[in-house]
Amino acid sequence: MNSSAEPDSHARCLILFARQPVAGQVKTRLESALGIEGTLALYRRMLEKQITLINRFTKANIQLWVDGDTGHEDFSVFKGLVFKQSGDDLGLRMSHALDHALSQHDNAILIGCDCPQYSHDYFERAFLALEEGADMVLGPAVDGGYVLVGLRRSQQEIFQGIEWGSAEVMKQTRERIKALGVQCHELETLHDIDEPQDLHLLEGTSMLQD
Numbered sequence: 001m002n003s004s005a006e007p008d009s010h011a012r013c014l015i016l017f018a019r020q021p022v023a024g025q026v027k028t029r030l031e032s033a034l035g036i037e038g039t040l041a042l043y044r045r046m047l048e049k050q051i052t053l054i055n056r057f058t059k060a061n062i063q064l065w066v067d068g069d070t071g072h073e074d075f076s077v078f079k080g081l082v083f084k085q086s087g088d089d090l091g092l093r094m095s096h097a098l099d100h101a102l103s104q105h106d107n108a109i110l111i112g113c114d115c116p117q118y119s120h121d122y123f124e125r126a127f128l129a130l131e132e133g134a135d136m137v138l139g140p141a142v143d144g145g146y147v148l149v150g151l152r153r154s155q156q157e158i159f160q161g162i163e164w165g166s167a168e169v170m171k172q173t174r175e176r177i178k179a180l181g182v183q184c185h186e187l188e189t190l191h192d193i194d195e196p197q198d199l200h201l202l203e204g205t206s207m208l209q210d
Contacts, residue, residue: 012060020068091159
């Protein structure tokens with residue numbers, strides 16, 4: 001038996017949420033700045049970056065949950081299990097994926113493709129917060145949403161009645177957490193890429209190159 005202090009990766013699950021890359025169906029708020037094809041190209045580069053990042057995170061089992069065709073070529077390099085998202089809104093889809101992961105793991109964390117600032121250290125601190133007793137962990141986003149959510153047991157009520165895609169997501173989520181008495185640890189706030197004004201965060205990177 002391994003007596004190392006390293007965490008048991010089977011106790012942890014890191015989930016990436018992604019959409020099938022289809023022109024006109026991903027990051028549509030960026031189309032005014034990049035055009036439809038330019039927006040699709042950026043999304044595919046962001047997806048590739050996140051897949052590469054979590055493929056290399058060896059301290060958890062990894063899963064990819066797809067809105068669309070799970071067999072798309074861009075998902076073929078993912079090294080973990082791939083599932084199809086299920087639910088009528090984002091909250092239901094996230095809750096379903098997290099509950100599925102928690103049926104097999106002690107802790108589960110879910111991220112998206114939109115944040116260029118993710119790091120292995122950020123994921124590790126999220127898992128440690130859960131392992132040290134928090135019921136939930138959140139990574140707030142500058143725009144009022146969040147870039148990471150993690151649980152150690154099902155919390156379906158937290159994902160209900162939220163105005164997904166609005167600037168009120170984090171505020172409403174905090175209100176539900178307080179009302180339900182859930183112990184939540186918050187990480188530092190990060191940026192995500194949703195609006196044309198966010199694109200300056202990618203200046204000087206390969207993501208904005210043709």
